[in-house]
Amino acid sequence: MTTNHRPSTPSRRAPRGSAAAARTVPSAGGGAPAGGRAARGSARDKLIAAAHQTVRRKGYAATTVDEICTVAGVTKGAFFHHFASKDALAVAAAEGWTERARPMFELPPHTKLEDPLDRLLGHIDFRLAMLEGPVEDFTCFVGTMVQEAYATSPAIRTACEASITAYCEALAPDIEAAIARHGISHGVGAMSLARHIQAVLQGAFIMAKTTDDPAIARDSVTHLKRYILMLFGRG
Amino acid sequence: MTTNHRPSTPSRRAPRGSAAAARTVPSAGGGAPAGGRAARGSARDKLIAAAHQTVRRKGYAATTVDEICTVAGVTKGAFFHHFASKDALAVAAAEGWTERARPMFELPPHTKLEDPLDRLLGHIDFRLAMLEGPVEDFTCFVGTMVQEAYATSPAIRTACEASITAYCEALAPDIEAAIARHGISHGVGAMSLARHIQAVLQGAFIMAKTTDDPAIARDSVTHLKRYILMLFGRG
DNA sequence: ATCTACATACCGACTGGTTGGTATGTTGTC
DNA sequence: GACAACATACCAACCAGTCGGTATGTAGAT
Secondary structure, eight states, X not given: OOSOOOOOOSSSSOSSSOOGGGTTSOOXXXXXXXXXXXXXXXXXXXXXXXXXXHHHHHOSTXXXXXXXXXXXXXXXXXXXXXXXXXHXXXXXXXHHHHHHHGGGGTSSGGGGXXXXXXXXXXXXXXXXXXXXXXXXXXXXXXXXXXHHHTTTOHHHXXXXXXXXXXXXXXXXXXXXXXXXXXXXXXXXXXXXXXXXXXXXXXXXXXXXXXXXXXXXXXXXXXXXXXXXXXXXXXX | OOSOOOOOOSSSSOSSSOOXXXXXXXXXXXXXXXXXXXXXXXXXXXXXXXXXXXXXXXOSTTSOHHHHHHHHTOOHHXXXXXXXXXXXXXXXXXXXXXXXXXXXXXXXXXXXXXXXXXXXXXXXXXXXXXXXXXXXXXXXXXXXXXXXXXXXXXXXXXXXXXXXXXXXXXXXXXXXXXHHHHOOGGGOOHHHHHHXXXXXXXXXXXXXXXXXXXXXXXXXXXXXHHHHHHHTTXX
């Protein structure tokens, strides 16, 4: 598709609050001054959500700007109105991914448990439960993208690093508190363990992609959970 | 580069046995009838080695056929003489990757240790020692490629799966023997642990790419080694 | 031994479709 | 009416794959 005709979305201006799947991404500005419906200025968020979806399936380089536009239901004019280049969208989408992951540390029930170790184990169980259905629905956008861009685009690599670091830093306080309360073997550090958790998840995603089977990924995360239990003397 | 001029390799017909880094890939035919030097029929192997090198740096989709040819020091004519398509090269390169990894299980000193657990731990240490220098020199070709191709090319996905499965199956016998001799906690299975080892390595590669720092990867593999030690009651 | 017939290995200009990006027009809003 | 938020038309570069041709071997007949 070279030119980009109006995409065949049945009703372009959705009634209100549609595109629910990707609504977690905020306006990325500051405080919305007033007004209820965003309506017209929604192309940016839709493009970012479309990038998340498409890149996770096909990778970054294989994903074309036209395709992102089609999935988002907008035209190329809208794309280059909001983003200076494909790479600029990638950077914005990496930032958007961080926002999209944030509720994971606040919403689920386990985040209210009293013992920080229980919160940590609850998080692992939560990630474990996510590993179901189509592979492209639970894999990591930034993990996928950084593989292709780490050596060719410093801006994208840095944006992906920021997203992954944010995840680890969101995880670290509970680990820190769990260490303080329960102690840990071998003097393992909180950030070190947080990064290892992230690494196992990323590796589990690759194994799931390779075998086209989420069960392989779940098995690996189960090993991870066992390791954490053993570190805290609950083996 | 659209047209493909003769690449600027100083002497095209290498004296003998150059390209040593990728020599592990055999002729892929059957029994070589006679003859000593391969010389003329070396384009295929050089293209596969070039694919390993380039794809690990830039990813599969971003790597062009022209670029692979340039790195290999051959022309496009040679490329399409040996491979029907870019995807066909990818499949062959995945098979070549398995061959290239095979010596890892035979050559290093630790493979001759008497205790299978020592051999396993020696392998982890070996992988740990590999995590140095430029990221693109120690990362996994099939792990990188499958991320981009798992949903779009069944042939490539299957070839990558075969390579990773071969790695796990090469690792499993020692794990099995170690379990038989030393016992293991929680009834962990040999293939399950082998796949987890592979997952942690793949995850460590992604973390190294993200941070552009092999130390992060080493830290994760150190966690893995500690987990294995604990499983075998040597925590 | 040499010549014919054929096969394999390789070269490089060319092509048609694709892709990121641009230039310009249109519509809604303050 | 001015400005933001789009839409449409278009382009130059790029890229996988093609194709006619050449160089090098090799097997069989004479």
